[in-house]
Amino acid sequence: MSTNGDSPEEFKGDSRDPSGFLSEIIGAPVTVKLNSGIIYKGDLQSVDGYMNIALERCEEVSEGKVIRRWGDAFVRGNNVTYISADSS
Amino acid sequence: MSVDNLLPLELIDKCVGSQIWILMNGGKEFVGTLIGFDDYVNMVLEDVTEIDLNSTRTKLPKILLNGNNICMMVPGGDGTWVEAEE
Numbered sequence: 001m002s003t004n005g006d007s008p009e010e011f012k013g014d015s016r017d018p019s020g021f022l023s024e025i026i027g028a029p030v031t032v033k034l035n036s037g038i039i040y041k042g043d044l045q046s047v048d049g050y051m052n053i054a055l056e057r058c059e060e061v062s063e064g065k066v067i068r069r070w071g072d073a074f075v076r077g078n079n080v081t082y083i084s085a086d087s088s
Numbered sequence: 089m090s091v092d093n094l095l096p097l098e099l100i101d102k103c104v105g106s107q108i109w110i111l112m113n114g115g116k117e118f119v120g121t122l123i124g125f126d127d128y129v130n131m132v133l134e135d136v137t138e139i140d141l142n143s144t145r146t147k148l149p150k151i152l153l154n155g156n157n158i159c160m161m162v163p164g165g166d167g168t169w170v171e172a173e174e
């Protein structure tokens with residue numbers, strides 16, 4: 001996992017804080033919601049301290065339907081509202 | 089919960105493990121259990137309900153919420169409030 005961002009506690013792997021949660025969900029299916037409301041689903045390949053995100057199998061979802069398939073995608077962190085671990 | 093002589097982030101630290109209501113800049117809201125947070129007040133939340141501007145509720149099992157757009161946090165809040173009397 002890349003840690004080039006200015007994460008305040010540099011990913012020390014305690015699942016109670018944000019960095020620990022991120023290392024817990026690397027490789028897992030996630031939903032990423034942007035400030036604009038756009039939703040991306042995919043496998044979380046990596047995250048850094050800016051919340052820049054690399055997604056594999058990335059799909060854009062609108063009203064519960066996949067509207068675009070992007071494959072490998074990079075999302076710039078400043079646009080991210082949240083990263084959600086998919087329950088499935 | 090006593091909040092005398094408590095720094096703002098100490099108040100949030102006291103909320104870890106309990107329910108919290110988060111109001112975002114754009115008017116969106118989140119209610120969930122606070123699992124943890126960092127110096128930017130990015131937050132890990134569990135059993136989350138996302139409430140958007142037209143009151144649509146979305147359940148999310150566990151999220152990392154970007155602290156950038158957080159406006160206010162209400163310890164113990166469940167997304168309801170009391171109207172002020174005239």
